Amino acid sequence: MTGVFAAVDLGASSGRVVTGRLGGGELTLDVVHRFPNEPVRVGVTRNSEGTLHWDILSLYRGVVEGLRKAGPVRSIGIDSWAVDYGLIDSSGALLGNPVHYRDARTDGIAGRVKDLYEVCGLQTLPFNTVYQLLAARETPQYEVAARLLMIPDLLAYWLTGEIGAEYTNASTTGLLDVRTREWSSSLIDELGLRGDLLPPVRHPGSVIGTYRGTPVIAVGSHDTASAVVAVPATGRDFAYISCGTWSLVGLELDRPVLSAASRAANFTNEGGVDSTIRYLRNVMGLWPLQECLREWGSPDLPQLLEAAASEPGLAFVVDLDDPVFMPPGTGAGSTSMEGRLRKLAGLPADAGRATLVRCILDSLALAQRRAVRQARELAGRTVSVVHLVGGGARNELLCQLTADACGLPVLAGPVEATAIGNLLVQARAVGVVDGGLGALRALVRETQRIVRYEPGVSDEAWAAAAARVGR
């Protein structure tokens, strides 16, 4: 028995609707619609820089257009990036445009709030939903809101009229108890936030409602949770890197690690599909490269990567986890992404774009090496292979550098892991495929293109580069 399913997958760099035919050992994909995700800065509300918003209506148009192109399907699943939300009023109207997690409204807030790790197990990222809510709580929108809906839950609401908070994405808010997997009312009260805004938690595999007669099914609606479902691993001794705008680097565990060392290393315990824990760290990912490309007017990426591959390795490295790289590039000079990178890397003025791109990729591989090593040590696990999934798997240079830096084989692919994880959870929910994560991953392994990169022999150069960035 086979069926066709539609995955809506919104990444920070683009959105897509992917149909997948699954069942009887088959898993074939078709990206039926791809659309840009371009945030918008609006200058009137807060300060001279204004506020950075997601263009949520344009994204919704992309979703609806994609579903139209998908044609008849057994069901629909939606995932997106984490932490961001929309507020709706008691009539269901959206109150304002959702704010982008890279907006500066949360600057400094995390440092003023008590440590939440013991309860929620989350790494402190300045933009975790909890800090966004603390930044928003004196606004009229927050005061009159009836519900908070995370981005995939908001889109599902617009498609079905049903309200809920999908668990894997709720786990990125900072307000979910990592042990009970429910909202932590004590934490919410202690922070003076409105618990009544938070809808009941729903779990991957449950039916949300229908869109024009087609069931909409809750999947791992946090894109990283869906990506991890589709990591084509055998056994347990693997690390994964979900590599796109961000690199999410870590392990799949049965229970959270909440040790002092884990907290100090800022490792997160996010909720995964089938009650797993995604034990990982956010590494800056391909974001700095994306921003440089934007600033350069979108030159051909494969050509630039080819040129970067001919550059000397590890000549210039930066600590890519430096928060200075978090905000979008604004204008020219030292505030542009290129300017920030050149300054921190100490690039000579005549260094060209290929040198800069090589610097970004060497630095990313170095940061990924650090996170894989730390995850392994903090969780006390053996890692014999690194799976790299997402758009970064198309970057052969990055895959090879990651294998070299980690001193481990890298298995790269699938590129559309997030959409595949989304599709698999739907197909399992309606009974077209069955089994646990192991069985789902076997299907990915048997049907998708996966490329193996062997590590180079010497670790010395990487260890020296790590020392140079001081980490």
Ligand code: ADP
């Ligand atoms: P997100 O879900 O965060 O939007 P993706 O998983 O779609 O991210 O990955 C986007 C990244 O994939 C881009 O930043 C780019 O670096 C990389 N990428 C896309 N196409 C190519 C390509 N042809 N060669 C190398 N890298 C690519």
Ligand code: LRH
């Ligand atoms: C990746 C991602 C990541 C979050 C970030 C906000 O797309 O969901 O897991 O930390 O976006």
